[in-house]
Amino acid sequence: xxxxxxxxxxxxxxxxxxxxxxxxxxxxxxxxxPSRRPVLLLFPGQGSQEVGMAxxxxxxPRVRDMFAAARQLLGYDLLxxxxxxxxxxxxxxRHCQPAVFITSLAAVEALNHRHPWVIExxxxxxxxSVGEFAAxxxxxxxxxxxxxxxxxxxxxxxxxxxxxxxxxMLSVVGRxxxxxxxxCLEAREHCKTLGMQEPVCEVANYLFPNGRVIAGHMQALExxxxxxxxxxxARAKLLPVSGAFHTxxxxxxxxxxxxxxxxxxxxxxxxxxxxxxxxxxxxxxPHIRRLLVKQLVSPVKWEQTMHAMYExxxxxxxxxxxxxxxxxxxxxxxxxxxxxxxxxxxxxxMELAHQSEEE
Numbered sequence: 367x368x369x370x371x372x373x374x375x376x377x378x379x380x381x382x383x384x385x386x387x388x389x390x391x392x393x394x395x396x397x398x399x400p401s402r403r404p405v406l407l408l409f410p411g412q413g414s415q416e417v418g419m420a421x422x423x424x425x426x427p428r429v430r431d432m433f434a435a436a437r438q439l440l441g442y443d444l445l446x447x448x449x450x451x452x453x454x455x456x457x458x459x460r461h462c463q464p465a466v467f468i469t470s471l472a473a474v475e476a477l478n479h480r481h482p483w484v485i486e487x488x489x490x491x492x493x494x495s496v497g498e499f500a501a502x503x504x505x506x507x508x509x510x511x512x513x514x515x516x517x518x519x520x521x522x523x524x525x526x527x528x529x530x531x532x533x534x535m536l537s538v539v540g541r542x543x544x545x546x547x548x549x550c551l552e553a554r555e556h557c558k559t560l561g562m563q564e565p566v567c568e569v570a571n572y573l574f575p576n577g578r579v580i581a582g583h584m585q586a587l588e589x590x591x592x593x594x595x596x597x598x599x600a601r602a603k604l605l606p607v608s609g610a611f612h613t614x615x616x617x618x619x620x621x622x623x624x625x626x627x628x629x630x631x632x633x634x635x636x637x638x639x640x641x642x643x644x645x646x647x648x649x650x651x652p653h654i655r656r657l658l659v660k661q662l663v664s665p666v667k668w669e670q671t672m673h674a675m676y677e678x679x680x681x682x683x684x685x686x687x688x689x690x691x692x693x694x695x696x697x698x699x700x701x702x703x704x705x706x707x708x709x710x711x712x713x714x715x716m717e718l719a720h721q722s723e724e725e
Contacts, residue, residue, distance in 0.1 A: 528609025
């Protein structure tokens with residue numbers, strides 16, 4: 367199996383050379399007036415996927431090598447799923463999570479090829495749910511192939527947990543008077559009237575002020591949709607995912623991921639990586655393993671993470687921010703969390719398109 371060794375000479379994954387590439391990629395063009403500000407990278411999670419998301423990044427040899435390694439490890443052609451779909455197949459957790467993981471790192475490779483200064487000036491990163499694995503690989507805490515193995519185990523275990531009970535996730539936007547915990551409690555009480563013994567309905571993602579994702583049994587989510595005005599919800603939309611991620615309905619997936627993480631090498635990141643569980647920096651290998659397992663059954667505290675990442679002394683410039691991977695959801699949420707930081711935000715595809723126009 368082809369492998370990457372990201373911690374070469376203490377450099378970030380995207381900057382180190384891949385031993386499997388026989389020919390180095392063409393040199394990147396000199397950046398035109400690069401920013402002197404530090405850089406933060408944001409890695410998206412499940413739900414950002416779309417058919418065709420690998421796109422022009424396949425021109426890079428290292429990206430093609432990553433998909434070749436994935437085909438050997440996963441046992442199917444992930445590139446074909448990414449490029450041809452169908453969308454329903456890409457939606458499945460067992461396919462979606464490896465796809466988002468690899469295309470995010472492919473985006474880093476493309477960004478490094480075009481604008482190496484972005485990687486050189488990166489001082490921190492965070493990933494949403496499965497995006498944490500890509501962030502940790504980028505920061506040298508995990509080997510690419512070993513992390514892909516852990517993502518495979520995670521995705522399959524979460525798919526199995528999802529298939530065992532009808533559940534899902536509901537994106538909600540509330541108002542100042544909205545009480546999310548009360549809404550979840552009422553939804554659970556409703557489920558009990560239907561004869562359910564231990565209904566699950568709880569906040570699974572803290573996205574931005576008044577933006578949440580509530581997850582649990584489908585009966586509970588349908589109740590919230592039908593009673594959205596009663597609970598002061600301005601929006602209540604079911605997400606295209608297969609289960610109630612980041613709730614106790616994922617508990618059955620935790621042992622498999624725990625075993626997988628024990629089988630691979632996990633080291634201290636070379637740059638700060640912020641955990642979904644508490645918004646704090648990962649410290650060392652055992653800490654990373656513990657929180658990645660805990661993340662399965664704990665809410666993603668993305669809003670809190672954004673506050674921690676962009677905390678600055680008064681008068682200090684905000685960093686440039688790049689979202690690396692499919693979709694622009696993290697940029698949309700950043701705008702709601704921190705307008706000053708969003709003004710320095712760019713999405714990879716937008717950045718590369720701008721570069722192509724200049725050339």
